[in-house]
Amino acid sequence: MTTPKGISAQVFADGLAEMRSAVGADWVFTSQEDLHTYRDFYSVLWDEPDERVASAAVAPASVEEVQAVVRAANARGIPVYPISTGRNLGYGGAAPVYSGSVVIDLKRMNRIIDVDEGNASCLVEPGVSYFDMYRHLQETGSKLWLDVPDPGWGSMVGNALDSGGGYTAAPYRGHFEAQCGIEAVLGDGELFRTGMGALPGSETWQQYKMGIGPSLDGLFRQSSLGVVTKMGFWLFPQPEAYLSASIDLQRFEDVEPLVDLFNELEYGNIFNGMPSITSPVLTRGNPMMFQPVPEPEVMNRMVEETGLPAWRATAGFYGPEKVIRAQWEYMRDRFSAQFQNVTFKENQFVKLPLSAEDMQKVSKARFGVPSLEIFSVGSNGFGDFNPSDGHIWFSAIIPRTGKGLVEANRVMRRECARLGIPLFMFSPAVTCWTRSFVLFAAVPVYKDGRNKELRDNVQEIIRICAQHGWGEYRCPPAFQDAVMDSYSFNNNILRRVNERIKDALDPNGIISAGRYGVWPKHLRGGRG
Amino acid sequence: MSIGRIAWLAVLPVIAGAGLVAVSWAQPAASPRIVPADLPGRQVFERQCAPCHGAGPGDDGAPMLPGTAVLARKYDGSKPGALELRTDLDAEVLRYFVRNGSGGMPMFRKSELTDAQVDAVAAYLAATAAQSDQVPIRK
Numbered sequence: 001m002t003t004p005k006g007i008s009a010q011v012f013a014d015g016l017a018e019m020r021s022a023v024g025a026d027w028v029f030t031s032q033e034d035l036h037t038y039r040d041f042y043s044v045l046w047d048e049p050d051e052r053v054a055s056a057a058v059a060p061a062s063v064e065e066v067q068a069v070v071r072a073a074n075a076r077g078i079p080v081y082p083i084s085t086g087r088n089l090g091y092g093g094a095a096p097v098y099s100g101s102v103v104i105d106l107k108r109m110n111r112i113i114d115v116d117e118g119n120a121s122c123l124v125e126p127g128v129s130y131f132d133m134y135r136h137l138q139e140t141g142s143k144l145w146l147d148v149p150d151p152g153w154g155s156m157v158g159n160a161l162d163s164g165g166g167y168t169a170a171p172y173r174g175h176f177e178a179q180c181g182i183e184a185v186l187g188d189g190e191l192f193r194t195g196m197g198a199l200p201g202s203e204t205w206q207q208y209k210m211g212i213g214p215s216l217d218g219l220f221r222q223s224s225l226g227v228v229t230k231m232g233f234w235l236f237p238q239p240e241a242y243l244s245a246s247i248d249l250q251r252f253e254d255v256e257p258l259v260d261l262f263n264e265l266e267y268g269n270i271f272n273g274m275p276s277i278t279s280p281v282l283t284r285g286n287p288m289m290f291q292p293v294p295e296p297e298v299m300n301r302m303v304e305e306t307g308l309p310a311w312r313a314t315a316g317f318y319g320p321e322k323v324i325r326a327q328w329e330y331m332r333d334r335f336s337a338q339f340q341n342v343t344f345k346e347n348q349f350v351k352l353p354l355s356a357e358d359m360q361k362v363s364k365a366r367f368g369v370p371s372l373e374i375f376s377v378g379s380n381g382f383g384d385f386n387p388s389d390g391h392i393w394f395s396a397i398i399p400r401t402g403k404g405l406v407e408a409n410r411v412m413r414r415e416c417a418r419l420g421i422p423l424f425m426f427s428p429a430v431t432c433w434t435r436s437f438v439l440f441a442a443v444p445v446y447k448d449g450r451n452k453e454l455r456d457n458v459q460e461i462i463r464i465c466a467q468h469g470w471g472e473y474r475c476p477p478a479f480q481d482a483v484m485d486s487y488s489f490n491n492n493i494l495r496r497v498n499e500r501i502k503d504a505l506d507p508n509g510i511i512s513a514g515r516y517g518v519w520p521k522h523l524r525g526g527r528g
Numbered sequence: 529m530s531i532g533r534i535a536w537l538a539v540l541p542v543i544a545g546a547g548l549v550a551v552s553w554a555q556p557a558a559s560p561r562i563v564p565a566d567l568p569g570r571q572v573f574e575r576q577c578a579p580c581h582g583a584g585p586g587d588d589g590a591p592m593l594p595g596t597a598v599l600a601r602k603y604d605g606s607k608p609g610a611l612e613l614r615t616d617l618d619a620e621v622l623r624y625f626v627r628n629g630s631g632g633m634p635m636f637r638k639s640e641l642t643d644a645q646v647d648a649v650a651a652y653l654a655a656t657a658a659q660s661d662q663v664p665i666r667k
Contacts, residue, residue, distance in 0.1 A: 027639070034638065037627055041634035059639040089634060107639040131575065153579070360585060372579040375594035375632065390632060 001030055002055045004079050004100035015076045019058045022068035027059040038103050040093035042390030044451045044478050052095045057103040063229045071189035073510050080104050081512050082227040084126035084158030090393050097477040098513035112136050121206035123232045126157035130370040144235040145368035147172035152370020157231045163474050165432030167365040169272040169318045172236045173432035176221050179233055181205040184226030187506030206232035224512035225505050239318040244347040245328050247335050248309035252296040256402030262313050270327050273316015278428035281308040288425045292413040293406045394441040396470040405429045408439050415464050419457040484517025561661040562612045569652030572645045583610045612656045619650040
């Protein structure tokens, strides 16, 4: 049996025995065959000596069992790494950040504790997947929607804790922002609740996030401070209708006023669906690959020669038909008043709930319907698809301006080309958050030893982005130290404060060592 | 451009965990008739496997779901793409793929699918294939 570094075989065996007595022998896994299923299938370290692997896994079914497992680990200094459903592929999967950790697999904690139709909220355990919740809402005749990522097989809790996002209306797309109330087991086994959950007898845990004093929900986002065992979310009352509509503009120079006006309209609640700004002329042939933005005169000439617009802004609207049609009309008026040669297109209008026929024609995630159909990416003739064994994401926050969009595109495309990074998807500026742009690049990973160069190159891209003030909001474990390093204001005070909190709340440093670059004291020197 | 393709543009950037596999849609000559067997494994299959390996069409107009499509391409007519039409997936074979993954599909843990559930799915697939129309096998 592999033991965690610094833990004797005897101590480890004692710890596992205590965990077995808590959760039952069937739910403690130590065989290589079982531990293989806890590897990150898309790891950039696959089969290399530094691959992050578990020494054991334990699957509790209740809060009390989680507490018992954590206490058993804390008493012996055994590192543990909680996962919810383990489906965070591209960002780490079910594998721990610190090799040798015992994975606490929360998949069996799959209870939907409450759905409050009037409050449009729910309270769930970490093993509840988006599919589980969708099925529950359908079976109970609920009029509530959930907001889903794509694919939808992950955990509502796990996705939110890693800052995942979805595709419906603005208040629900940022999944951590849509949470309301967290329960977590701390490093010493104590049970903690945020917000109104701290007030016994409160009926408002899923209504008011803050409670009293400093708001501590953020302690558990991308965190190493606790094992989250319950989480509340706000759900979206099913709207009457959905409209998707686009605005096309013809000149390079339109991009800055376009983004400014689009921002004003979104921030002013004129539209509430997910915005997208792309360039038909620069994505022709392959909508998955936003080509480098050329100089203005070159791009304008391309527009003339191809007849394709320079820019396309797409907005979504959820609400009563009368309202969203009026909102779209107002948007058209505003763009017509400000731009020449602007054209408009209504892409899609559907009444809700979706009919069976509509369900076959829409992107399900836009309607809160979980799906795995995104697995077919690359199959639709989008051009330079690069077959691989998996992928990772590079996801940098860039300025939400036209200038920022163009500069980030040019720098990233130039540097990825220089380094030979084989992108198979490079996004236009899209975001699930209302106040930011994210530049997404998908990078293929392999299981045949090609990943070393990839890792070096991604590290270089992280450094280059940081020089421009662009930082990743989420990344695979292999890059979490580098990304945290790039948030370097005042001699990395962000990481240092996180370390102080870590030392205070988890003095034995057992929970999720190294997650997002925060290591416990005893591992800090060598960074794990 | 279809609505589905427009949707991809904005859908793609926020995905995490999509197994990206190189497939092109293999158009079935005729849709086979799947008659689901009334066995406990049916619910497990429908919940755990069918979102990718079911026989339904995709929401972007593709005629098959991704797992079904990639298998159809892999076997190029020598075996059905839909698992519910396969007669060669006994429990041992199924368990191998479930526990080891394949291509872009990751492995599944026992906390997600117990061995007994995998066995139940195998029994369901065998019974369903036996009572469903079979895709002609190309020799």
